[in-house]
Amino acid sequence: MTKLRVAHSIKDEESISQKHASKRITVGTLRLSALSVATAVSALGVSQVACAELTWGDEESYQQESNYQQDYQQDSSIDSFMAAAIAADRGDVSALYNYEQVMSGGLFAMYPTYWRMNLDLNSQSSAAVSQFVRQYPDTVMAEKLVADFAETKAGSNDYASVRQVANLITNADASERCAVALGFNNGGDTMRAMAAKSDVWLTTQKQPALCDQLAMEMNNNALISNQDRAARLKRMLRKGKTGDIMALSSRLGTPIAYSALSEIQLNPSSFFSRFGREPASQTNQYLYMYAIGRMADKSYREAALQLDFDIKQDNQRAVKLLNDETRRYAYRTLGVQRMNHNTDDGFNAEAVDWFRNSLDNDFNFEEAEDYAMAAIRFGRWDDVVEAISKMDGEIQKEAQWQYWLARAYEQSSDSSKRNTSKKMYQNLAKSNDYYGLMAKDKIGQRFDASRLGGSNLPNVSTADRARVMQDANFARAFALYNSEASRAYANREWNWAVKQARDNRDDNLIIAAARQAYDMGWLDRAIYAVDNTDRVDSLALSHPMPHQSAVVRYSESAGIDPAWAYGIMRQESRFVSSARSNVGASGLMQVMPDTAKYIARNLGETYSASRANSGDTNIRYGTWYMGDILGKLNYQPVLATAGYNAGPNNAKRWQPVYGSLAADQYVESIAFPETRNYVKHVMENATIYSSLLGRGQPITQRMGTVPAGF
Secondary structure (H helix, E strand, C coil), X not given: CCCCXXXXXXXXXXXXXXXXCCCCCCCCCCCCCHHHHCCCHHHCCCCCCCCCCCCCCCHHHHHHHHHHCXXXXXXXXXXXXXXXXXXXXXXXXXXXXXXXXXXXXXCCCHHHHHHHHHCCHHHCCHHHHHHHHHHCCCCHHHHHHHHHHHHHHHHCCCHHHHHHHHHHCCCCCHHHHHHHHHHHHCCCCHHHHHHHHHHHXXXXXXXXXXXXHHHHHHCCCCCCCHHHHHHHHHHHHHHCCHHHHHHHHHHCCCCCCHHHHHHHHHCHHHHHHHHCCCCCCHHHHHHHHHHHHHHHHHCHHHHHHHHHHHHHHHHCCCCCCCCHHHHHHHHHHHHHHHHCCHHHHCCCCHHHHHHHXXXXXXXXXXXXXXXXXXXXXXXCHHHHHHHHHCCCHHHHCCHHHHHHHHHHHHCCCCHHHHHHHHHHHHHHCCCCCHHHHXXXXXXCCCCCHHHHCCCCCCCCCHHHHHHHHHCXXXXXXXXXXXXXXXXXXXXXXXXXXXXXXXXXXXXXXXHHXXXXXXXXXXXXXXXXXXXXXXXXXXXXXXXXXXXXXHHHHXXXXXXXXXXXXXXXXXXXXXXXXXXXXXXXXXCCCCECHHHHHHHXXXXXXXXXXXXXXXHHHHHHHHHHHHHHHHHHCCCCHHHHHHHHHHXXXXXXXXXXXXXXEEHHHHHHCCCCHHHHHHHHHHHHHHHHHXXXXXXXXXXXXXXXXXXXXX
């Protein structure tokens, strides 16, 4: 079982961009064609940016607001949006040219041009794309077109075109950054190409194809040293990436033949049986690492026995065949593989021992993270410190690793380290994210929702309300929300509007827009706006409580905490009742169809998909299921939360075999990254909601202790 696992919770951009995660606004992730909006021509004539139904204040305030909005309120280009989208679906270029004229000068003027150019992006010129960006500056569709163009051209090796538009890309995702770097790498600008090195050079996780290509091509970059090449080669030997191994070893002057790799791949045991008779060469060091990697792919246990045997044999030789670097990295390979099997085989401290045996100054982040998580699981606090020290300096500063470093120092017999731990907790406690809430408990602080406005909505001035609709990006987002277009378009425009306002440090505009979205019932975007700012705190906007009477009533009926139910709901759907995941989970509580059938059967009801997905029934089913899982998992809320996301059986497999385990250690060592982050978010949400509901409970008390498996 690999560490990456997608469970049933809805996956959208908010799932990875909460306050304690990356602050990058993910506007480039929605790579949707117009296909998703070709729903009906009946969408023609939908309302413009209309907010008349909103209650902002008294009549005078509303009249003032209407005057402020006149720039965009009369815009009619949204009326043609759906028809132009349908024309794009059928590839009707002449119709799109017509819509470019009809929609010219309007809020949505860029869309038919974008759709037309995107029909055959590879045939477009960099000049045409640059002209589009100049014509529609600071718009999300300009950013999307130029970024997609760079990716397309990099994919067809037209690097000159990539370089010509590179400076126009302002919010690149991983693949787009690699496209730009490839352009520079193939244009002689090796320094700019190296900007992406830290992202791609040593990673062994799955990454975009252009990033794999960039890493391969960097082998010939003049700024890549032989030390760099040796570091990457070790990772490629562990992963078994033949092409990279051959290219890197050749540049290092120790070429490895494909035939040698192929022979080991087919039968690593045969290589080990003759290794003792081979000369002590650098090539054989590399082949040994490769062989250990291939054996570990099949059985880390067998590979561990082989390594221990070979080291004992080698220690008796006058001339060692295995140098220290090879021994260390062989143990590193075992440690990484062992962590990949925690769900199937259970956790074992041998992973910590293997990482400890591999200590040197050459860890990539994935290896250091695995080491840290193994050490955290078993309370090996000296190893926690070692593992974090192997991470990049900027990563060490992240709240996650500051918290665990403080936890490790807290256990020290050295009073100065314990004092340092307290200072680290005090710094972390300034935040109200998962680690901030945990740190508050450590220093005796209490989270108090009233200090952040509680359930009171923020006051917004008439001028700021008006500015929302004077902002073209927000105006487009609201117009699309009120139209029949796919919600993905409105979300993308909203995310971009938030990014632009945040970049301009315009907090008042963000608050005003989020308040307007909240009043319209567009809760997921109000949450997104607040979560993606550094200086705006409004719990009423970031942690709304829709359907409160139903949530409280059904939670109490199921014997669960309503704050926990809200914590699950916020993480699952962001209160979008129509939310549907790629594996079929639906509704506010994201209940899977088979789970809904199980619930209906236990409640003595006839299953109905439409009823199960409806708001009230979905809340009732979801809370009942939470109570059901809670009872099956020893009434432990952390276990039950993990079970809601990854299934009760997995939550059980991650329990300690003997004795109890602090809940934060259990959570940090959950084998599925998605579930690990999910549980943190839900516990954070539930702690905040408990205060909002007047039933405040500290996060540490809420999480409790995880008992041994049963």
